[in-house]
Amino acid sequence: MAAGIGDAAAGRLIGLGMGPGDPELITLKAARLLASLPVIAHIHAETPEAGAAGPASGGEAGLARGIAGDLIRADATLIAIAMPMREDRAAGAAAYDAGAARIAGHLAEGHDVGVLCEGDPLTFGSFMYLAARLSGRFRIEVVPGITSMTAAAARLVLPLAARTDSLAIIPATLPEAELARRLDAADGAAFLKIGRHLAKLRRVLTAAGLADHAWYVEHATRPEERILKLSMLADDTAPYFSLILVHRRGEATR
DSSP, X not given: OEEOOOOTTSOEEEEEEOBSSOGGGSOXXXXXXXXXXXXXXXXXEOOOOTTOSSOSSSOHHHHHHHHHGGGSOTTOEEEEEEXXXXXXXXXXXXXXXXXXXXXXXXXXXXXXXXEEESBOTTSSOTHHHHHHHHBTTBXXXXXXXXXXXXXXXXXXXXXXXXXXXXXXXXXXXXXHHHHXXXXXXXXXXXXXXXXXXXXXXXXXXXXXXXXXXXXXXXXTTSTTOEEEEGGGOOOSOOOSXXXXXXXXXXXXXX
């Protein structure tokens, strides 16, 4: 994907999908670019406030930096963008503004800049907020990545959709009634950003008669990965980077 014509002499802003955690799931194209890009940007999450919706540590692109590891060009300039994990959206917007300004300086000098993004850059990815601020001024490209949702399905060998099925990607941060409404409209669903919303999701899935069909996955493909039926999960809360997969028939191919 490319967007924003921009100055032909300026550098390109490139969103790099790093996949869900296993470095072997980085695409060949992303690995090639990591070895050649002169500037790499990534997000470093600040300690969140109590009850914040975001991850407890690491941050999306902070984790992506760990996935990229030593694939990054040895002499690359690294831009760490501090991201406050708070309910206050103004603080996050200010961080994106500051990060975009720093990136713009390198782009204006003709340097390509890669932005690391866990999973896929355009699926709940921080990259899209930086791209929105720089679009029109600079050329933008995206290297897609494997999402945690598809990685979790692969680990379970669980089909997500078949034939005429509809599949909903639903953030667990939504109000309970809205979660139920969106679930009701779909054959299969992937609930993301579980965190402190686990109890709410249990209620929604139980009310829909789907609790026994639901699978819980945290940190998909990483060493600390955990997979089990939701009905077997005793925890009251979950990591931010966890998800639940469910299908009305138990699996899409039945």
